Amino acid sequence: MAHIHLGEGSFPLWALVLWTLIGAGLISAVVYRVRKGGIKTHQIALAGIGAAASFAIFQLNIPVWGGIHMNLTGLVGILAGPLLGALIALVVNIFSAALGHGAVGLIGANTLVNASEAIVAYYAFKTLIQLDWDTFPASASAATLGLSSGAILMGAIIVVSGVNGSALPRADLTVAVGGLVGLNLGVAVIEGVLTGFIVQFLATVRPDLVDLADRKDREEPAGVTA
Template structure:
């Protein structure tokens, strides 16, 4: 999902940085001190998951976990993803510094939008929660792939075939992310629903 350095046009890079900066600012403002450990853990999970990637033209295919990050962190997914991408760029020259804004914007905003859309159904429990969690994980990667492809297409017509290939290549990843998100959401809903911003179950409330 990362785009490499030197691929995108200047206006696309500027727009990406503008969206990323706004998201990071809001995310830091909304980040609760109690979330710092959770945010650090999820940023590390994102860091590791996206290091295992398959190069594909000017981009690559890998697990993203952006829907899950947004479900737990909300707007704080922006700074968490930004820090992970920054460390990858500095330590492994993966992605790059100039492209950091676009990569952050596409992945974090996609996760946030899908979480906001799925949030009412996540609170319902049962099959509704499972379907919502799958759609959130599946959709977050899909929307990020669409945004990434759009960035490539906006840079020039020569990149349109690569953008379409990148989008198609993420279909298997979307299915995997959907399944992983369901498993994690269902587990957290039983043991720590507050992490998903869900009401406490009677059992969990008794333990609290």
């Protein structure tokens, strides 16, 4: 949902190097974890579907305050897990940058933003489910929390980096970016509710896809025999 819609050369070189190195470090850690621990077969299919859906809706940009849109990273994180969710964020940003949606030099920064959304959403969802929340409020709240964290991180990256050629003092830039973050927080709630409906539907028809099969079995009443 959050994305840095700035052109090439908008960030100073030191910032591009910093965010690229941090993003590369995150992806390297994710790849190491995947190779060491492996992934479940159904997660591979979910990752492919999630990447396609995220990329498709990601291209529907509303040209308001630099551009806002949905990208379903919260849903991707809940379904595919934090590791594949981070890899999907990388893939979606690479293909989006190739189409001119976001600067190539900002792939590292944008991957950090979108990967954080998937990771936070996944762990928030698991935590709320363990607290016996129902599927819809758990997934909606988790997705909203994940997307909100991404929006805040996006704002922090822009303010810390600064924007080349901008006549705004740092304080004014912070205020402008704060408005953009606030707008994205509102969209996060909308996307969170949409994610809640999707996860609730999947939990009803295929609870195994969201690791709720055991919970559903526990909730089903046991049969009574004479």
